[in-house]
Amino acid sequence: MSLRAWQLAAFAYVLLLVLVALEVPLVLNLGRRVDAEVRAEAASQATLVAASAGGRLADVEQLDDLADTAADAVGGRVVLTDARGVLLADSGADVAPGSSYASRPEVAAALRGQVAQGTRRSATLDEELLYTAVPILEGGRRVGAVRVTQSVDAVRAEVRRDTLVLIGIGLGALAIGLVVAWLLAGALTRPLRAITQVARRVAGGDLDARAEETGAREHREVARAVNASTARLGSALVAQREFVGNAAHQLRTPLTGLRLRLEAASLKAEDPALRRDLEAGEREVDRLARTVADLLVLARGGERPAAPAAPLPVAAAVRSAAERWRSVAEDAGVGLRVDPGPEDAAVAVGGADVALVLDNLLENAIEHAPAGTDVELAVAVAAGAVVIGVADRGPGLRAGEADRVFERFFRGASSGARPHGSGLGLAIVEELAGRWGGSATLANREGGGARAELRLPSAPVAARAGSVV
Ligand SMILES: Nc1ncnc2c1ncn2[C@@H]1O[C@H](COP(=O)(O)OP(=O)(O)OP(=O)(O)O)[C@@H](O)[C@H]1O
Ligand SMILES: [Mg+2]
Numbered sequence: 128m129s130l131r132a133w134q135l136a137a138f139a140y141v142l143l144l145v146l147v148a149l150e151v152p153l154v155l156n157l158g159r160r161v162d163a164e165v166r167a168e169a170a171s172q173a174t175l176v177a178a179s180a181g182g183r184l185a186d187v188e189q190l191d192d193l194a195d196t197a198a199d200a201v202g203g204r205v206v207l208t209d210a211r212g213v214l215l216a217d218s219g220a221d222v223a224p225g226s227s228y229a230s231r232p233e234v235a236a237a238l239r240g241q242v243a244q245g246t247r248r249s250a251t252l253d254e255e256l257l258y259t260a261v262p263i264l265e266g267g268r269r270v271g272a273v274r275v276t277q278s279v280d281a282v283r284a285e286v287r288r289d290t291l292v293l294i295g296i297g298l299g300a301l302a303i304g305l306v307v308a309w310l311l312a313g314a315l316t317r318p319l320r321a322i323t324q325v326a327r328r329v330a331g332g333d334l335d336a337r338a339e340e341t342g343a344r345e346h347r348e349v350a351r352a353v354n355a356s357t358a359r360l361g362s363a364l365v366a367q368r369e370f371v372g373n374a375a376h377q378l379r380t381p382l383t384g385l386r387l388r389l390e391a392a393s394l395k396a397e398d399p400a401l402r403r404d405l406e407a408g409e410r411e412v413d414r415l416a417r418t419v420a421d422l423l424v425l426a427r428g429g430e431r432p433a434a435p436a437a438p439l440p441v442a443a444a445v446r447s448a449a450e451r452w453r454s455v456a457e458d459a460g461v462g463l464r465v466d467p468g469p470e471d472a473a474v475a476v477g478g479a480d481v482a483l484v485l486d487n488l489l490e491n492a493i494e495h496a497p498a499g500t501d502v503e504l505a506v507a508v509a510a511g512a513v514v515i516g517v518a519d520r521g522p523g524l525r526a527g528e529a530d531r532v533f534e535r536f537f538r539g540a541s542s543g544a545r546p547h548g549s550g551l552g553l554a555i556v557e558e559l560a561g562r563w564g565g566s567a568t569l570a571n572r573e574g575g576g577a578r579a580e581l582r583l584p585s586a587p588v589a590a591r592a593g594s595v596v
Contacts, residue, residue: 190216
């Protein structure tokens, strides 16, 4: 689950909790409060009308005005009767003056001097009414009654509307809260993502990558820690490379000297046994010199090329590699078949690195190929890449070797017959191919033998056009 999802879930939980805690009691109270308010308002209006009407019962017009004003104020109907319950004024115009209201229980109660308030179903209107009836007094005498009726359904509808508004406000607050959480989470995760990207670049070998030290204090701390460890890693790597480079350099001169002395001594040696020993010594020194050179290449492991390579025509590189190895192959009784592929195929890889990779693959193939068989060197063009295959009819790989042959110093079962290797050849192939965004594999081929496949990125077509002759 992402940080953003966590934060949204946490915000939603807290907001819902707060909203439920606040709104549920509010909504539950709302009905009761509105009801009480409506009743109080009706009672006060009824009392007001009764007080104003006292002494003016004969003035029908004024009574009508009184009834209309009060009806507007309470949002209902106001009726005034005389002491017998006969209608004097009615805010609703649909009842003929002179009708009797004495049969209405609340009017009857008011005429008896009581204040009546409650709800009942009106048979005439077929709806539930909230009634409030009060007596009209004149000098302590009951001279009539005022009745206020309101529709309970209307009050309920209003409560429902208010409840919906409350729920709407709650949902709105929830939505705003979630949007804020979303934006906040973005602000939290953005610097983290940037740091992750930098860490990935560092893992990919770009030790100059640095995270921007911005954002919250914790973000800055992480960025600072990543930058500090990258810087330390970078300087440690530089120191290690310098050390290996220096050591190899220091070894090279005495090795050359040693080789020259052995050569000179073997020329002077008259004893054939001594000469054989000296020549064997020369070969050992050669091997040591090569291992030192291999280590130098691997010490530069993880380095990115400083600049993109100029497009390298593959056919030419393959042909010249084959020429370098033709005599070795002939000495071993092995044929060398070359298919240089399309002449315009080019790769964006340094020429020296391609040569070194091909040398290692051809050396392996020729060493493994039995006399009388052919080593095939072929180029094919695939989407965005050039594939160079080096195949032989040797013993192939034993089970489990395929995963390990690219490891440094790993030598397989076939090494018994080839005592002079160090197991660094394929490690160098992988290192150099990877440096330019390519890859290498080694697998058994059908019909026996092994096939190494080198996949290198093609040079962009536009760049290639001018450089290939
Ligand atoms: N063409 C091949 N056929 C069969 N096995 C191979 C082939 N090429 C490589 N191998 C196996 O992979 C191992 C590793 O090869 P790699 O080139 O790294 O080392 P090496 O050839 O033994 O020594 P070096 O190349 O350092 O002289 C070899 O020892 C061998 O067992
Ligand atoms: Mg090898």
